[in-house]
Amino acid sequence: MNKIAFNEIDHLVHPVNSVKVPEQYGMAEALERYLGDPHDGRNPLSFAQAVALDELEQYPERACALLDEWGLPDFYVPAACGGRLRSYEELISLLRVVARRDFTAGFAYSILSLLGSAATWVSGTDCQKQKVAQLLKERKQIILAYNEKSHGGDFMATGTNAVKVDGGYQLSGEKWLIGNAARCAALTVMARTRDEAGPRSLSLFLVDKSALDPHSFEHLPRIKTHGVRGAHVSGIRFKESFVSDDSLIGGEGTALEQTLKAFQLTRVIIPALALGAADTALRATLDFARTRKLYGARVSALPQVRRTLVEAFIDLLIGDCLTTACARAVQQTPEQMRLYSAVVKYYVPTSLEETIDRLGVVLGARHYLREEHWHGIFQKLLRDNVVLRYHFNAALNLTTIGVHLRDLAQQRAHADADTSALQTRLASIFDLHQPLAGFDPNGLSVYTRGRDDFLNGLELALEQLRQLEQRTLVAQVERVLAERQAADDEQRELSALLGRDYSRSPELFEQAERYCVLEAAACCVHLWLHNRERLGEFFGRGDWLVLSLERLLMKLGQERSVLPAEYEERVAEELERLFEEERLFAVVPLQLAQRNE
Amino acid sequence: MKTMASFEEIQHWLISHLAVLMKVNPEDVHVQEPFTNFGLNSIDAVSLSGDLEDYLKRPLPATLLWDFPTIETLSRHLSGETGNAAATG
Numbered sequence: 100m101n102k103i104a105f106n107e108i109d110h111l112v113h114p115v116n117s118v119k120v121p122e123q124y125g126m127a128e129a130l131e132r133y134l135g136d137p138h139d140g141r142n143p144l145s146f147a148q149a150v151a152l153d154e155l156e157q158y159p160e161r162a163c164a165l166l167d168e169w170g171l172p173d174f175y176v177p178a179a180c181g182g183r184l185r186s187y188e189e190l191i192s193l194l195r196v197v198a199r200r201d202f203t204a205g206f207a208y209s210i211l212s213l214l215g216s217a218a219t220w221v222s223g224t225d226c227q228k229q230k231v232a233q234l235l236k237e238r239k240q241i242i243l244a245y246n247e248k249s250h251g252g253d254f255m256a257t258g259t260n261a262v263k264v265d266g267g268y269q270l271s272g273e274k275w276l277i278g279n280a281a282r283c284a285a286l287t288v289m290a291r292t293r294d295e296a297g298p299r300s301l302s303l304f305l306v307d308k309s310a311l312d313p314h315s316f317e318h319l320p321r322i323k324t325h326g327v328r329g330a331h332v333s334g335i336r337f338k339e340s341f342v343s344d345d346s347l348i349g350g351e352g353t354a355l356e357q358t359l360k361a362f363q364l365t366r367v368i369i370p371a372l373a374l375g376a377a378d379t380a381l382r383a384t385l386d387f388a389r390t391r392k393l394y395g396a397r398v399s400a401l402p403q404v405r406r407t408l409v410e411a412f413i414d415l416l417i418g419d420c421l422t423t424a425c426a427r428a429v430q431q432t433p434e435q436m437r438l439y440s441a442v443v444k445y446y447v448p449t450s451l452e453e454t455i456d457r458l459g460v461v462l463g464a465r466h467y468l469r470e471e472h473w474h475g476i477f478q479k480l481l482r483d484n485v486v487l488r489y490h491f492n493a494a495l496n497l498t499t500i501g502v503h504l505r506d507l508a509q510q511r512a513h514a515d516a517d518t519s520a521l522q523t524r525l526a527s528i529f530d531l532h533q534p535l536a537g538f539d540p541n542g543l544s545v546y547t548r549g550r551d552d553f554l555n556g557l558e559l560a561l562e563q564l565r566q567l568e569q570r571t572l573v574a575q576v577e578r579v580l581a582e583r584q585a586a587d588d589e590q591r592e593l594s595a596l597l598g599r600d601y602s603r604s605p606e607l608f609e610q611a612e613r614y615c616v617l618e619a620a621a622c623c624v625h626l627w628l629h630n631r632e633r634l635g636e637f638f639g640r641g642d643w644l645v646l647s648l649e650r651l652l653m654k655l656g657q658e659r660s661v662l663p664a665e666y667e668e669r670v671a672e673e674l675e676r677l678f679e680e681e682r683l684f685a686v687v688p689l690q691l692a693q694r695n696e
Numbered sequence: 697m698k699t700m701a702s703f704e705e706i707q708h709w710l711i712s713h714l715a716v717l718m719k720v721n722p723e724d725v726h727v728q729e730p731f732t733n734f735g736l737n738s739i740d741a742v743s744l745s746g747d748l749e750d751y752l753k754r755p756l757p758a759t760l761l762w763d764f765p766t767i768e769t770l771s772r773h774l775s776g777e778t779g780n781a782a783a784t785g
Contacts (some may be wrong), residue, residue, distance in 0.1 A: 255738065298738040298762040355738060356759055502740055546742035546758040598719020599735035 119633045121531040123185070124687045126174075127192035133169050136695045137200045138473075146379075146476040149201035150469065153479050156328045158282070159204045166197065166208060167238040175213055176235055177220055177538055180228045186535050187364070187426040191371040192689070198375025199683075202483035205372045207330035208240075211278045213368055215241035217361035218287050218303055221540045222349035227305050231285070239284035244274040244306075244335060245358075252492045254289060254358065257301055259337065261290035267343040268292075270304065273319070275334035281318040282331055284308055289358070292351050301354035304346045315340040326482035359437065360543040366440035366496070367429055370422045370447035373487055374415065376480040377451040378684050381411045383473040384458040385678050387465060404461050409667050412674045412684055413646050414454040417619050418447040419686045420647075424528055424553060424622040430535040431528045433542030435550050438507075439618075441499035446615035448487035455481055500611035501602065503547055505594055508587035510549030518559060525556045529622075529629035531687070553621040554583060560624045572624070572641065575648040579620045582655050586613055613655060620651045626686065637673045638686065642666045701752060703775040709751055710767045727767040738762060748774070 120128075140147035143161035152159050166172075174190050176182020184190060198205035212235065219231045234241055250256035259272025270290055274280070286306045293300035308316075319334035349357050385408060388399035398404050425443040429436055459466035462477060469475040527533050557580055564573045590610060594601045601607060623644055631639040645666050653659055674684070682688035701709075707727060715722040718734050725734065731741055741761035749756050752774065764770035 297765065298741075298759070355762070359739075498739065502743055506743060506746060544758060546746070548743070548746040548758075594717075595719070598717070602735060602737075602740050 119532070120687060120689075123189040123531075124192050124689055126189055127196050128689050130169060130171075130193055130196050131689065131692045134165070134196070134200065134692060136692050139695045140474075144197070144200040144204065146200065147474040149203065150474045150476055150479055152201075152329045153203065154328075154469065156323070158207065158329050158331050159201055162201055162204045163208045166204070171197070171209065172212065172235040172238060175209070175216060176232045179537065180220065180232045182232060182235070184538070187367055187429045187538075188423060188531075188535070191368060191374075191422060191426050192687075194368065194371035195375040195378070195683070195685075196689075196691075198372040199379045200375075202372060202376050202480050203327045203329040205375060206327050206483070206486065207278060210365075210369060210372065211242050211283075211330075212240050214243040214365050215283070215285070215287050217243075217364045218348055218357050219305060220364070221360045221543065222353070222357045223305065224345070226345065227348060230305065230307070234284055237284075240279050240282060241285040241287065242277060242279045242283045244277050244280070244286040244288045246274060246276050248273065248275040248334075252495065254301065254355070255296065255298070257289055257291050259288065259290045261292050261302060261304060261342075263292070264341070267341055267346070268304065270306070270337040270340045270342060273334060273336045275319060276322065276332060277334050278330050278332050280331075280333045280335045281321070286335070287348070288337075289354050298355045299352035302351050303348040303354045303357055304342055305348050306340075306342055306346060311340050311342070324486075326484070326486045328482075356545055359545045360540070363433075363436040363440040363543055364429065366444035367422075367425050367436070369487060370418065370443055373448040373451040373484055374418055374422060374685075376484045377411070377415050377418070377454055379473075379476060379480055380455045380458045381408070381415065381684055382678065383477050384408065384411075384462045385674065387462055387472060389675075389678075398461070405671055406667070407457055407461050408674060409646070409670050410650065411454045411458050412670060413643060413650055414450060415684045416643050416686060417623060417647050417651065418451055420622040420626045421619045422447055423531070423686060424626065427528045427531075427535060428552075430538050432524060432550075432552055433539060434544045435547045435552060436543055437545060438500065438503050438547040438551060439553070441496040442615045442618045445493055445496035445500065445612075446619055448484065449493060452484055452488065455484060494608070497608045497611040498602075500614055501607040504590045504607070504610055504614065506549040507551055507554075508590040510551075511555065511583075511587055521552060521556055522559055524552050525559065525625055526629060528552065529625040531626075531630055532633060551618075553618050553625065556625065557583065557621050560621070560628055563628055564624075569641070571645055572648070575645065575652065576624060578652055578657065579617065579624075579648065582613075582652070582657075583617050586610065586617065616651050616654045620648055623647045623651075630686075634687065637669075640669070642669045643673075646670055701775060703771050703777050706752075706774050707767055707771040710748075710771060713747060713751075714767075725767070727771075729767075730765045731761055731767075732765070736761070 134144045135142045137145045139145055143165050171193060173183040174193055175184060177184045194205055194209055197209060216231050219227050231241060245254055246252065247258055259270065259274060261268040261270050270288065285308060288304045288306050289301055290304060291300055292302040316335060316337050319336060321331060321333045324332055388404055388408065389397060391398045399408065421443050425439045428439050459481065465472040467478045469478055557576065561573065561576045564576060593606050597604050627641055627644045649660055649662065677684055677688050681691045681693060683691060711722050711725045714725050714734055742758040745756045745758050745760040764773045
């Protein structure tokens, strides 16, 4: 019944559009040129080096020194605090470039410091911000010390205590499974300042190791890991370590609130690693499929293989649309970030994990070789990427999304939105050539109440598609809207049926997952509508969008539509072109470093 | 005027609202029990301040229930009976 056959492609004449690369992507191209050919093993950020250090379980020191030299840590510091972080969109493009070469460097060198510093940017004093900015300027690392052995990610059960003493606090307790615990210069520590359980019992401290009595803390032994083997994961034990009053971030009892806000920034950035990993996975697989011959033909020409490759490219574009939209929303609609940050953090790494798995099937035995084809980078990134699911609790993101569903469904049922304001906000988020507002941490909220510009703007998008006479896309977006309606209806029915059990039910998790797919579909549509005349012919023609929506509708349980073969053929051609020209598999196909002869 | 809702009115509204939301009998909603006992943990609790905003027609912080963790303390705070003193526990 869902089977819809499109017998012809919409042949609409788009204005011939030359690619106008938005300026925020220029830095990533510059970083690529600086890092050089990843196939040249002499380069620290090359596939050969990444695999070699992984084998030795060694920290990527030379790669980090190179990135220090280039100044990557300056991009972690908001412009208002003296740094070069102008937009999360730009930062993400830089991290993709690093992660596509060595996931471990992206994780251990960049993500850990971004996690460690986020709470200070959100609610630190000017003095604390200056301190963190200075540390990063000196190329030192700051990390997040929340996790404890017996409670895992359940922060509310934090056992590390901070006891008030004259002029400061005494920290006691153990933080475990902490990346860079032994290497960092400073830590953002979560500790208990009240005995009783409850959301006001925890506080955050900015702890400068050099200010601690060296006898009052010790590092725990390094832990061996399956992925990101070169990262230095260990722990730290505090023994009545004195920290001064001015190390308290944002007041006693505010740790939960600050964390819920700070994580909105980091959750938006983390998908950059998955996008980088998936890019290399696809590139390495495509390289194999283009040259390998089976039954007298190139592997890449086999219909089943070609479909897998095209779908992987489509998955990357979908992930890119969602990531880019959420990254820009940090500055344009910060009040909606509690929802969006959980959506992007859940959906992008999880969906790309599946993508990488499927590419592994095409690559065959080579996908688990620790040498040979592309120096064995595939098996490394396969192991590395999984860290995003387990290290950063995917279930917690689904719970966060789930909390929002009731108000979102309710708000849409009484929709009375100011459509012209909504249209303006959508343009400011999705038009990549529009400048972004400055980052305002005060705009972040612990709850996004009934606000969701991406999905609430879908009717506006549909109207524009009708005006453009895009019949295929109109039909697809109508199906997405029907799915949105079904999701809202189901939410109301289930919450009424389950009552207090609803918020912990497996059904809620399923609904949250479906909601992510709907958000991804909305982002693809908006991004196309707002950039179709300025991101090149392939982007503007929209074959990728038709395939993206089809793929997302299938994830929602709909049957595959019979689409004309031209869609897939043209997307496959673009994939080959990007490969040959050494460009990123992305909405903005950045120029990557050229291969050395 | 909702902004002038009394302690009893707010308490009554909260009991019936929670009873519907959590699908329990209003008699089982005890005003001195913490919200967590009704299945509302700290993360879920942030959505309830929004419902209160609609009812009282005034803006409220999303973290309201963190500072007033029972129906009784919350109702007292919102009706202005106890000023700004946050409850403990």
